[in-house]
Amino acid sequence: MVRRFINRRELEEHHFHPAVLFAVPLGALFLHAYLPRIWAPLGILDLPLIVVLYFSVSWRSPIAGTLIGTAVGLLQDLPSNQYIGFNGMAKAAIGYAAASIGLKIDVENVITRAAMNFGFCLLQSALFFIIERFLLGDSTYALRWVHELLRAAINAALALPIFFLLDRTRMDE
Numbered sequence: 001m002v003r004r005f006i007n008r009r010e011l012e013e014h015h016f017h018p019a020v021l022f023a024v025p026l027g028a029l030f031l032h033a034y035l036p037r038i039w040a041p042l043g044i045l046d047l048p049l050i051v052v053l054y055f056s057v058s059w060r061s062p063i064a065g066t067l068i069g070t071a072v073g074l075l076q077d078l079p080s081n082q083y084i085g086f087n088g089m090a091k092a093a094i095g096y097a098a099a100s101i102g103l104k105i106d107v108e109n110v111i112t113r114a115a116m117n118f119g120f121c122l123l124q125s126a127l128f129f130i131i132e133r134f135l136l137g138d139s140t141y142a143l144r145w146v147h148e149l150l151r152a153a154i155n156a157a158l159a160l161p162i163f164f165l166l167d168r169t170r171m172d173e
Helices: 008-012 018-038 040-044 047-059 062-077 086-104 110-135 145-167
Strands: none
Touching (some): 018 040, 040 145, 047 110, 062 086
């Protein structure tokens, strides 16, 4: 029987084993909380963001991207000293935007993946600024843009091998 595809999203939507969907985000959250305790400069890494971006662009579903972003963000807030929902709001918006972009452009290209990770890391920093400054009313909160650019570059470089490893976990037909 010949399978017909209705649209691009259906054509290129990837599927994962449920264990992968459970273990990868939890592993990223654990490493995100544990690695800075070993060596403080590793706090610059944002593994949960990389996982949210990967699954969002792989599923190409804005709803699924929003849900994974919200879930990972809220779980990331639990062990931190931030308000519950701080990361949840930012990662939900990132998941939605990444999935929407995944519908329009080829996200399998290495250059596209690096640019996407860099851009979304900066967008997350801007969302944190907006949430902290305007929603929470902290007028003393300021961004260190040089630090954020460095953080975005490091996370974009780290995301490429992680995306390559996660590509191997797909259950495509």
